[in-house]
Structure formats: structure tokens, C-alpha cells
Amino acid sequence: MTQRDTGFGPDLSEVFGPKHEDGGPELIQLLTPEGVRVQHPEFDLDFSAEELRGFYRDMVLVRRIDVEATALQRHGELGIWAQLLGQEAAQIGAGRAVLPQDFVFPTYREHGVAYCRGLDPLKLLGLFRGVDHGDWNPSDYNFNLYTIVIGAQTLHATGYAMGMQRDGVVGTGDPERDSAVLAHFGDGASSQGDVNEAFIFAASYNAPVVFFCQNNQWAISEPIERQSRIPLYQRALGFGFPGLRVDGNDVLATYAVTKAALQRARDGQGPTFIEAYTYRMGAHTTTDDPTRYRLSEDLENWKLKDPIARLEVYLKRNGLAEEAFFSDLAAEADELGHTLREGCKAMPDPRPLDIFDRVYAETTPELEAQRDGYAAYLATFEGAHS
Amino acid sequence: MSTKITLAQGLNRGLRKAMEADDKVLLMGEDVGKLGGVFRITDGLQKDFGEDRVIDSPLAESGIVGTAVGMAMRGYRPVVEIQFDGFVYPAYDQIVCQVAKLHFRSQGRVKMPMVIRIPFGGGIGAVEHHSESPEAQFAHTPGLKVVACSNPVDGYWMIQQAIAHDDPVIFLEPKRQYHAQKAELDDTLEPMPLFESRLVRPGSDATLLSYGPTVKTCLNAAEAAAGEGKSLEVIDLRTLSPLDMGPVYESVRRTGRAVVVHEAHVNLGLGAELAARITEECFYSLEAPVLRVGGFDTPYPASRLEEDWLPDLDRVLDAVDRSLEI
Numbered sequence: 190m191t192q193r194d195t196g197f198g199p200d201l202s203e204v205f206g207p208k209h210e211d212g213g214p215e216l217i218q219l220l221t222p223e224g225v226r227v228q229h230p231e232f233d234l235d236f237s238a239e240e241l242r243g244f245y246r247d248m249v250l251v252r253r254i255d256v257e258a259t260a261l262q263r264h265g266e267l268g269i270w271a272q273l274l275g276q277e278a279a280q281i282g283a284g285r286a287v288l289p290q291d292f293v294f295p296t297y298r299e300h301g302v303a304y305c306r307g308l309d310p311l312k313l314l315g316l317f318r319g320v321d322h323g324d325w326n327p328s329d330y331n332f333n334l335y336t337i338v339i340g341a342q343t344l345h346a347t348g349y350a351m352g353m354q355r356d357g358v359v360g361t362g363d364p365e366r367d368s369a370v371l372a373h374f375g376d377g378a379s380s381q382g383d384v385n386e387a388f389i390f391a392a393s394y395n396a397p398v399v400f401f402c403q404n405n406q407w408a409i410s411e412p413i414e415r416q417s418r419i420p421l422y423q424r425a426l427g428f429g430f431p432g433l434r435v436d437g438n439d440v441l442a443t444y445a446v447t448k449a450a451l452q453r454a455r456d457g458q459g460p461t462f463i464e465a466y467t468y469r470m471g472a473h474t475t476t477d478d479p480t481r482y483r484l485s486e487d488l489e490n491w492k493l494k495d496p497i498a499r500l501e502v503y504l505k506r507n508g509l510a511e512e513a514f515f516s517d518l519a520a521e522a523d524e525l526g527h528t529l530r531e532g533c534k535a536m537p538d539p540r541p542l543d544i545f546d547r548v549y550a551e552t553t554p555e556l557e558a559q560r561d562g563y564a565a566y567l568a569t570f571e572g573a574h575s
Numbered sequence: 576m577s578t579k580i581t582l583a584q585g586l587n588r589g590l591r592k593a594m595e596a597d598d599k600v601l602l603m604g605e606d607v608g609k610l611g612g613v614f615r616i617t618d619g620l621q622k623d624f625g626e627d628r629v630i631d632s633p634l635a636e637s638g639i640v641g642t643a644v645g646m647a648m649r650g651y652r653p654v655v656e657i658q659f660d661g662f663v664y665p666a667y668d669q670i671v672c673q674v675a676k677l678h679f680r681s682q683g684r685v686k687m688p689m690v691i692r693i694p695f696g697g698g699i700g701a702v703e704h705h706s707e708s709p710e711a712q713f714a715h716t717p718g719l720k721v722v723a724c725s726n727p728v729d730g731y732w733m734i735q736q737a738i739a740h741d742d743p744v745i746f747l748e749p750k751r752q753y754h755a756q757k758a759e760l761d762d763t764l765e766p767m768p769l770f771e772s773r774l775v776r777p778g779s780d781a782t783l784l785s786y787g788p789t790v791k792t793c794l795n796a797a798e799a800a801a802g803e804g805k806s807l808e809v810i811d812l813r814t815l816s817p818l819d820m821g822p823v824y825e826s827v828r829r830t831g832r833a834v835v836v837h838e839a840h841v842n843l844g845l846g847a848e849l850a851a852r853i854t855e856e857c858f859y860s861l862e863a864p865v866l867r868v869g870g871f872d873t874p875y876p877a878s879r880l881e882e883d884w885l886p887d888l889d890r891v892l893d894a895v896d897r898s899l900e901i
Contacts (some may be wrong), residue, residue: 322680327648327685334681338673339642341672344641348643348647352645352649353649355627355632389633393633549742550688
């Protein structure tokens with residue numbers, strides 16, 4: 190669609206113009222798709238070989254979690270799975286930038302960030318197997334339960350950050366104390382009212398929250414062009430805080446940018462919007478069929494920017510990892526896969542009577558009566574099937 | 576110490592007491608700070624407790640409730656004000672999908688001690704969206720508790736009890752009673768528990784069941800009926816979810832007749848649930864079907880018609896007569 194010349198306003202032909210397949214000139218990158226390390230004037234960091242191998246290991250293991258979970262769904266062990274294939278760098282880069290005292294609000298796809306927070310990957314499967322809605326205590330990991338309503342968690346993140354301000358853990362200068370919130374969402378969520386309200390509240394109160402948007406180009410079948418007519422990161426300025434676009438397939442750049450934004454928030458300088466420019470290489474979920482709405486050519490182009498492959502090239506080309514590192518990691522991934530498969534199948538089914546006691550902190554006589562009535566009803570079947 | 580207060584003053588004092596008792600209590604909403612709220616319920620609180628605890632929010636209801644969820648997760652006890660009943664709908668998703676479900680979703684690990692104050696009901700000559708009664712929509716939602724105060728003394732105690740409660744409470748305030756009349760408050764007395772109904776006028780011929788603004792209507796109707804030799808019992812339900820049916824059953828078994836009165840639309844309103852439960856539990860005591868008096872099943876009308884739309888003394892007595900004739 191071409192822009193009508195209205196005779197007023199700025200010339201928007203550039204932003205509305207040809208899609209930037211490479212993320213455009215503002216893209217922050219430290220490692221190219223070809224595995225070449227490049228410098229950035231603002232966000233460069235030195236990485237030790239050990240750190241680089243750590244990022245690589247994280248991404249390989251998280252991809253394995255994703256592949257195993259997808260297979261478990263195909264075998265009928267999970268009802269559905271939300272895949273992260275292709276977004277490993279965005280999630281590991283962000284997840285590793287978070288400090289223990291920070292708090293993370295995920296969507297339902299942040300398996301990589303969950304892994305960084307120390308959550309047993311098996312716990313991620315319960316929701317998708319239908320045995321629970323998330324079986325972990327958010328405050329044990331400073332990682333909220335997965336939120337399914339699109340964008341709702343960005344407001345929770347902002348409120349949590351406002352709580353941190355009131356607790357006096359922002360801008361004190363004490364690195365052990367100063368805290369921030371990392372709020373995840375996607376390109377589709379950027380259209381939600383809640384996300385835009387979260388931006389407004391965060392800006393208004395200067396809340397210590399980093400809005401981390403994985404723009405994976407697709408909201409199920411709808412392309413990013415349906416959500417926004419300008420690059421998402423440029424929206425931030427309209428809300429009154431900085432927006433950055435980082436190569437979301439570059440774990441080094443994502444880490445560097447998120448680390449800087451979180452520190453800015455901890456220091457009391459307010460929110461930042463990060464658009465991690467990436468690609469959903471898999472389907473939206475295992476129920477989706479991307480061949481109905483997107484070209485295989487697109488996927489092939491993005492495969493060339495694979496987040497894991499580029500770091501592997503860099504490690505090997507620069508002699509930063511021995512062959513044994515890769516073979517050991519492959520064995521570790523196999524072991525993780527085995528653990529997940531066995532653990533998933535062994536997950537106990539939930540007990541029907543438990544639901545009645547979890548509605549309220551202080552239950553009601555009505556619910557107690559319903560529970561007791563259902564228990565008595567169930568008891569009438571005892572022995573009937575034996 | 577005993578003193579005479581309006582409902583608005585009762586709520587204001589109750590909020591102040593709650594904030595003094597627990598420094599985790601925060602107030603948030605549109606215009607609640609400097610202005611003291613459009614109904615002045617939070618008058619003077621920002622001045623005394625500061626802008627960090629009495630928070631003027633951007634004009635976005637979903638944002639208010641959604642950020643309050645995050646504050647509650649951080650250990651605070653947010654009390655949010657929705658300026659008018661008809662403005663709660665932008666926050667409906669956050670209330671129903673998040674506030675109501677987080678305790679359940681987290682298997683009881685995440686508590687949501689939030690109070691959502693909503694001035695509700697009509698009779699103030701307002702424009703559209705300022706006179707609604709959305710209580711059934713919240714009472715229908717598992718995970719929420721819903722209460723309605725009807726008088727200054729209950730306002731004072733119930734708001735403190737709701738704030739101290741660990742579950743989310745939709746707190747409905749009959750706006751037309753805010754400044755209507757004063758009542759004697761003796762805060763040395765022990766309040767009755769939050770989730771209990773109260774028999775406010777004994778009688779023997781029929782039971783009137785109500786809450787919020789129509790409790791006063793029912794009391795006036797009972798007084799008028801007494802002049803005609805009819806003895807009406809009046810129960811102020813106070814809690815809409817959970818319902819406290821014990822006093823209701825006890826009363827209906829004695830009188831054999833029940834009329835439910837609320838401003839909300841009759842269709843699928845609280846009256847329907849009350850009628851069903853009374854029929855299940857008191858079937859052999861009933862002398863007549865449970866009748867309902869409420870708003871018609873139209874949107875709230877322009878204010879010059881609201882006296883037609885709202886249940887008043889005569890419509891209540893008309894229903895009582897129909898019940899007694901059976």
C-alpha cells in the first residue's frame with residue numbers, strides 16, 4: 190500500500206517502505222548471521238569463552254526442550270505445545286540478563302527464560318498436558334506463572350515494578366538490592382489495550398520495568414504488518430521512553446541490550462522498550478499450520494539467521510570450544526530429552542476434589558458443600574469399574 | 576466513641592483506619608488523590624498518607640486493576656476505585672481472567688487481597704453509564720467475593736473487613752446513599768462478620784430480601800405496610816457472593832413468602848439465584864412463588880425516567896400484595 194500524499198506531517202515513506210528483511214539500520218547486532226563478531230558503539234560487551242559456551246549450551250538445551258515437547262504433543266502426551274523454535278537467542282539473551290532479585294512476567298512461550306530462572310523444564314509441561322495451570326510458586330523463582338490472555342501480564346509487571354518502587358529497591362545504588370521487572374510479550378500483543386496501558390502507567394510513574402517484545406513476525410496467521418505500520422520499537426518514544434531494536438537471533442546483542450535496559454530500570458531511570466527482532470520458525474502452537482499463510486521461502490531465509498548456528502560457527506572458527514564440548518553437550522541434551530519424556534508420562538493426574546479448595550484463600554460454605562456433594566457422588570461409583 | 580456519620584464519611588473513615596492499620600494498603604483510582612474522588616470518599620487521604628499510598632492513576636480502568644494485580648503480587652493490598660459502575664467494563668477482563676483466577680491458577684500460592692470499590696445503582700439524575708448495577712456479573716464469577724453495604728455503619732466496618740480479607744472483594748457502594756442521611760457510629764462495638772446477612776426488621780407475613788440502595792426502599796415499604804396491618808420482615812443480604820442463606824431460609828420458613836428487591840435487571844439477576852435456592856430449601860414452607868422486583872430488562876433509561884425504572888416503595892408493595900393474594 191502506498192501512502193497518500195496528505196501534504197502534512199513527516200515523510201513516512203521510509204518506515205512504510207520496503208520491509209527491512211535484515212531488521213533495518215537501527216538493528217543492534219554483535220554477531221552476524223554468518224558468525225562474525227561486530228562492534229556496536231553503545232552496547233558492546235566483552236564475552237569470555239566460557240560465557241559464550243554457556244550461551245550456546247543454554248540455547249541447545251532449550252531447543253531440545255522445545256523439540257521434545259513438540260514430539261510429546263505428537264505422541265498424545267501433551268494436549269498442545271507453544272513452540273519457541275527460532276527464538277532461543279532472544280529468550281536466553283534476555284533471561285541471562287536478569288538478576289536474582291529481578292522479577293519476570295512471561296507469556297506462555299518463555300520456556301527459555303523459565304530455564305534461565307532455574308525452573309525444572311518438566312514443570313513447563315503441566316499446563317500443556319492439562320494437569321495444572323502452572324505448578325510452581327512464582328516467588329520461588331521470581332518468575333510468574335504463564336499468562337495466556339494476550340498482553341495482560343504487562344500490566345501486572347508494571348504494578349509489580351510500582352511495588353518495587355514503594356519497597357525502596359530502586360535507585361539506591363546497592364547492586365544487591367536494586368531491582369527491576371522484565372515483561373515479555375509479542376508483536377501481536379502490541380495491539381492490545383493492556384499493553385498500551387502498561388506503557389502509559391510505566392511512563393507516568395517511571396516504573397522499573399523493561400518491556401521485552403519478541404517480534405517473531407507472526408501472530409498466529411497475521412503478519413506484523415497487520416499489527417503495526419511503523420517498526421514497533423519506534424512506538425516507545427510516543428509513550429515517553431526509549432525503544433531499541435535488537436537482533437533477537439543474536440544472543441550476545443540481546444543479552445547486552447537487556448542487561449543495559451534492566452540496569453537503567455534498577456537505577457531508577459524508568460522503562461525501556463526492547464523489540465527483539467526474530468522469527469517464529471515453528472508454528473504458533475502444535476495445532477497451527479503455517480503452510481496455509483506464509484511462504485516457505487521466508488522460513489528458508491530465516492533459517493540462514495539461525496541463532497544457534499551463528500554462535501556455533503563463531504565458537505568453532507575462533508577455537509573457543511573443543512570438539513568434546515559439542516559431543517558432551519549433545520549427550521547432555523539427549524539425557525534432558527529422556528528425562529522430559531519419562532517425567533511427562535509419569536506426571537500424576539490432578540485430583541478432582543482439589544479444585545474446590547483452591548478458589549479462595551478463605552473458602553466458602555457454598556464451595557465446601559459442592560465439594561462434599563461431589564465427593565459423595567463419586568463415592569457411589571466406587572468399585573463399579575473394578 | 577459515638578458519632579453521627581454519612582455513608583461517605585463512614586467509608587472515608589474506614590479507609591483511613593485500614594491504612595493506619597496496615598502500611599501495605601494502597602488506594603488507587605481516577606481522581607482519588609488531590610480531589611478526594613468524584614464522590615469525595617477518599618477526601619484528605621492523599622494529604623495524610625502521601626502520593627505513594629493514595630495514587631492518582633491514568634484514566635484507564637484495565638490499567639488500574641491490572642497494575643493492582645502486580646502490586647498485590649508484590650505484597651501490597653490495593654484498594655482501587657472504579658469511578659462509576661458503568662466504567663468497570665474496560666477492567667472486566669483483568670477482574671474476571673486475572674484477579675478472580677490467580678489464586679486458583681497458582682494452586683493457592685498467589686493471594687489476591689484486592690478490593691475493587693464500585694459506586695453502583697441509580698437515582699442521582701446522572702447521564703448514561705453512571706447508574707448501573709453490575710453485581711450479578713461479578714457474583715457469577717468464581718474467585719471473586721461480592722459485598723454491598725447499605726448504610727453508614729456497615730460502610731465503615733465492611734470496607735475495613737474487605738481490605739483485611741485475603742481474597743479479592745468487589746465492594747459495591749450505593750452512590751445515592753453516600754450523602755443521604757446520617758447514622759450513629761459507635762466504633763467500640765464489635766462488627767458482625769463481613770460475609771453474613773442481617774435481619775434488619777422483623778415481620779411475620781412476608782420476607783423482603785435486598786441489599787445496597789434498595790434496603791432503604793424495603794424498610795420504607797415495610798413501614799408503610801405496617802400501617803395497613805401487614806408485617807414484613809426485611810433482610811439486608813450484605814454479601815452477594817458467597818450468599819449467606821441461613822437467615823434467609825430461617826425467615827422464609829416462618830413467613831412462607833419472599834420478595835427479592837434489587838435495582839439490577841430482573842432477568843438472571845441475584846433474585847433468580849435467591850428464588851432457586853429458596854425453592855430448593857424451603858419448598859414445603861412456601862405459600863407463594865418467590866417474586867422479584869427490579870429494574871426492567873432494558874438498558875438504564877434517561878434520568879427523567881429513572882423513577883419509573885427503579886423499584887420503589889409502591890412496586891415493592893405491589894409485589895407483596897401479589898404474594899399475599901396467593
